[in-house]
Amino acid sequence: MFKNKPAxxxxxxxxxxxxxxxxxxxxxxxxxxxxxRIEGTIIGDIVSSGxxxxxxxxxxxxxxxxxxxxxxxxxxxxxxxxGKLTICATGVLNGNIAAQSLIIESGGVFNGxxxxxxxxxxxxxxxxxxxxxxxx
Numbered sequence: 582m583f584k585n586k587p588a589x590x591x592x593x594x595x596x597x598x599x600x601x602x603x604x605x606x607x608x609x610x611x612x613x614x615x616x617x618r619i620e621g622t623i624i625g626d627i628v629s630s631g632x633x634x635x636x637x638x639x640x641x642x643x644x645x646x647x648x649x650x651x652x653x654x655x656x657x658x659x660x661x662x663x664g665k666l667t668i669c670a671t672g673v674l675n676g677n678i679a680a681q682s683l684i685i686e687s688g689g690v691f692n693g694x695x696x697x698x699x700x701x702x703x704x705x706x707x708x709x710x711x712x713x714x715x716x717x
Contacts, residue, residue: 603638619654626658637671644676652689659693 598615601607605621616631619639627633629647639654649664652672659676660666666680670688677693685691 601639635672637669650680 599613599617601617601619601621601623603620606624607621608624610626610628611617611623612628614630616633617627617629618634618636619641620636621638622640624642627641627643627645627647629645631647632649632651633645633647634651635641635654635656637653641654641656642658643656644658645656645660645662647662649666650660650662651667651669652674653669654671655673655675657675660674660678660680662678662680664680665682665684666678667684668674668686668689668691670686672686673690675692677695678691679696679698681697683695683697
């Protein structure tokens with residue numbers, strides 16, 4: 582009847598175990614090891630080891646730190662994702678972002694500045710050769 586709980590400290594960041602439902606307002610800092618879906622309103626920072634999904638009816642006045650972010654609603658605040666930020670056709674983001682990958686669907690709105698950190702995998706062969714010559 583009940584699912585076995587994972588061992589202490591072994592929370593799956595791929596599991597969405599938290600939902601802020603439509604008609605719900607949460608105020609305060611939210612920290613989660615798993616993924617979260619927001620269909621209501623949240624006021625306060627969101628820190629997730631997993632993904633953050635803000636649905637079409639979701640509203641957040643928050644700074645967000647997560648693995649990935651999918652935005653179909655409205656977000657007012659800065660975003661830092663270790664992976665991909667997707668702004669859907671119905672999404673509106675007012676704030677600055679730092680992300681490895683950024684996708685804005687047609688109709689999506691982004692007002693702010695973006696920064697994409699350089700990873701070693703994205704260094705081109707020409708840049709690698711320059712680094713090798715410089716270190717010789």
